[in-house]
Amino acid sequence: GEDNPPGTQSGVPPPPCLPDEPPPLPDTSDDSDYSGESVPAAPAMPQIERMRQMPEIPKHFRPVRVSKPIRTKNEAKEPDPYYNIRMGSASFEGLPSHVNPYVVMWINFRWKHKEFQGSKVVWPTKRKTVQARWETSRALYKVPKDSGFLVIDVFNQAGEARNEKNDELIGSCEKSLEELKMNTRTRTTLEMRGYSKNPRLKGFITLERVRIAPTLKRVYFIRHGQSEWNRAKEGKHYVQMLKQIDHPLTGKGRKQAETLAMEVEQAKMEMERLRDEKESKNPTSDVAVRKLHLEGFLNANAIYCSPLTRAVQTACIGLAGHPMITKGNVKIQLYSDFREKRNFGSRDTTSKSSGRFIIARTRRKLIKLYPEIHPSNERFNRLVKRVDQGDSTDIWWNTEAETKKQIETRIKRALLHLRYAPNENIIVVGHSHFLRLLVGGNMSASFRERNPELAKELVSSKLDHCVVASTVIDFGIDESTAPKVEDFRFLFKSGRLLQDKKKGSVQLSKCDVMQKVTWEEFHAEMLKLCEDDVELAYGKQVSDTVKIENKTRRLMETGFI
Template sequence: VQLAALRLRPSEISFNAAISACESGQWEFALGLLRSMPESRFAPNVISLNAATSSCEKASCWKEALSLLTRMPSMQLVPDTISYNAAISSCEQAGPLRATLSLLNDMFLERAQPDAISFTATLRACEKHGEWKSVPEVISKMRQRKLRDFPLADFGALPPSSEAKPVVSDLGDLPPASEAKPVVSSEAKPVVSDLGRTGGECIFFLENARRVPFLDAVRDMTCEAVNVRASGHPFVRAWAETAAGDVIGKVAEWPAKNCNKQPSWFSARNLGFQLAEHLEATLRIELWDERSRLGTLSTPLKTLGAHCSLTLDIEPATGNGAAKSSVSFQILDSKALPKGRKVIYFVRHGESQWNKAQSKMNLHEMARTTDHGLSDKGRKQTEALSKQIQEEVAKVSAGEKGDPALAAILKPDVVFTSPLCRALETAVIGLLPVLGGVGERQRELVFMANAKEKQNFGGLDTHCTKQGREIVENGLEELRALYADQENKEMVNSYGTLFFDTEEVQDKWWPEGQSESSQQLLVRMQEFMNQLLYSPHTNIVVVGHSLFIRSILRKFLSDDFRREQPQLAFSLGHDKLSNCGVVRAELDPSRSLEESPLVKAELVLGSELMSEGSGMLSCCSAASANDIQLKYSDGIELLPENPSIAYSPAQNATEEAISSAQNAAVEVTDPSKSKNEILELCK
């Protein structure tokens, strides 16, 4: 008012300061100021909304606080930790417990970083309502956020059996932080120079890049009125160099992505030099788009944090108009990585709506939508898998001797799943017994873009358009539809208690174009294997798809295993794994990709391999009694040994033609046949 009297125009800062002054409980004045901001041509920002929400909290106006929070997305604002804490605190004082617990769950979905205030208010709400059964779940979420040494007050809501006042550090080891996906967990955060003379080889773990520009001459000339390209194809190179600019070790390169907002890799490369011998080296990272260098980062290696996520700005290259981007990565010591064999369980999804429609040649259903969920039969298959695992859990819990081949799947360190819906539903239903219940350590479901099925022309079940939280929300809707005829909604309710890591799928994560060539698939398979090789986990479950699992086993099973069990090795690489089938494999991290690190594989839980059916869509089809076994000749190289990230359209067409020949059940028995002869068979 005084500003108006002095004929001074209020600013955004003055509005925010005035709203903040109302936090003592004058919530009506705060809301009035908030409403008047647009009249002065100012759009409320997060600070404005947070201050108004806090004033509602102090006045115990929980409904108004929730209203402000829920309106933020429609105003193009992203609620932060302060936003949620104010709403949770207001509900704790006067609102229903269900709203408080729901807000805490939303914080995990929105990556709003719950803190001590969030959990304290939630626990107090549980105490006030006498709802002690919800306390273990809240504690589990606290562990998920790595809130160690956070004392639990003497909450009356705790059951009478609780004698001591526990702290979160008493609750056991914590899972890796989901937002940074650290490859090596570490209590301390040393810098590279702290590794001294004991360090091993330098491992560079690339997480993602952000705000990556892309070049479009037409867009620039027309002031962004016309775009020729929807996105660029950014990729990253990293290496270490001496003061004179000489390369030390290797130049590592990560494959191109077809997105720019947040292209993600989450895979590692060995830079090929001993950390202790080159502490004075300079780390150099370059961001490229096809043949154009977008920017460079140069920084002393020894001052960088080790075994922790780092985000640094990329200096844009001169003359290309690129905005400043950032890259997130980790510097790791190879000696800190797991040395023993890792156990990998490859789980194929249950029958999908596509599988069902394809087995009946229902072309209308097959073309109706993309990314199909499970069919009713698929639900029963995943429930049967869940029952098998639950029976094994019960046997071990009762002190009986369990199946040694299943020991690792009962306590997985991590569960990776393809982002496609049928794989997500299979992971949720089939693996629920080992994902962790209330009061137990809950394991995240990590969406792994590289685990998706090979993208095929005409195969709409291999296409996806959802990103980030959309994938989680779509999974919930599909699960509700799948259990719509069931009175017991326990499975749907369980979905809300799970944690999902969506870091890899925040931007466009699927291959560009209608189909994925064999060469593109191989590059993705190599990225997938690098993720497993450099993972800090030793017991890993991957929920994926038949063709992708088959391709991984065909490419990376070791020669020793092929000699020891030639028939099984051949079948694993060429026959289709049954729906909800499980392959247990052992991975030797001391072997490189060229040395085929999968040293052992076996079928478990009664899984079967089925000969592949014929037809252009056979790679994803449901199995039938009339499946025709394909015979593969050693003369056909399904996946080239030394792929290049860049490839020509002609080469791509050749690979696709060969793939078509195989899908058409062409039998090639003469190893001397050339690719040209195979192409003749396709005509």
């Protein structure tokens, strides 16, 4: 009835009466530096300002998420426990300069003649852009009878960390929950706040409601083919590695990607054969399990890829014949949080391209990779036509080595992206170190007990080039439950793990013979490259070299120089 709070049914005792000042909910932002403080008041838009001052929703309002969100036709329809909102993009016209936008969203509603504010959800900061894209979903818990408003604030991050109290509020808008139609993207005009004196300035935001994500997913991780950086490391040509950024595939990497494409074709034929076998009907047999993993791979209707060139090239070549791309019109969507971990001096994690320029660069590198094919051949256009720029429209790369906290935050965002993606089977094309941290750091206790040796290898080893690793990840009932990897296996016979040679040579190396360089040569090269990085990201030159000298001396102590 109307007196029942959300998440309860008739006949079930209602929760305690609402207090005058209900306890606040914990913040559900995706970054650890989110302050959670209230948004500062502004003179315009009094209705939104009144909504900001509402008390937060009591804890007993949060419903329990259903364990089986995907329903068949014969099952009774259950109410969705939350809104799965996908943030598309935020665009601004007439701003005096590029901004660092991030989005804060929550739901306000009335119940028993009182108004309440739901917990806030944050979409991360995009750097130096006026065309920000997220293309990722978050959960906003439901309210009775869709009787509420979605409140959206867009801030401009000023410092290194987000702080709603100090950051400038660019624009705001509100949207009735009844207007959110399933799988229908809507474009809403922002009321410009900080720039309201100029009537020519405009802001728009796009979002849509997508279906509830399943809790148990099959995620297929693929490492890119051999890059020029990998080849230079094998030959220990360290100075040569530092002269370039965002290294493309080598000829060997091209062959590895083509081998992956052949394995996809073989998987199609094997799937046809397994459909006719009697053993595949026994769910506990090895044939049935094999069929299940192959079927999930061939039916993966979401393909995410790192925006680094070698990963995009691998996805274009290796997945060119994937049935969901050729027949299902699924695109390879770039997602920047799947990029490689940035270490000191690792130039292969830095780029100069954003948005559509990533696709243009990939096309140029593919032409160079296939010299026997004329550049005007339509094949190159077909390959890159399948790529969508995704969220990589800003300065998405790092210019300095990532700290442990930064990489953990990025892995958390990547897992949130996978959690709320409305797809049961997902392919991710990425990099060795990042995938090792994501998989090796989230294995369940039961998986470690069943496969103790494999669990150790997943922590200390990395995927071979163009290997497909099939995993089963249980994301739990909500964000309070950490995702757990319940299964890991190679999809094809070529799959294997490689021992990380870096750990043997990071001592630089008292056991290996290396090609050393002089201190002056290395220091001059690093100074020039670091200046280029900082100028590219922040628009200013480096004035002192103390940090670079300190880092260089650390390398000298290890024997690298």
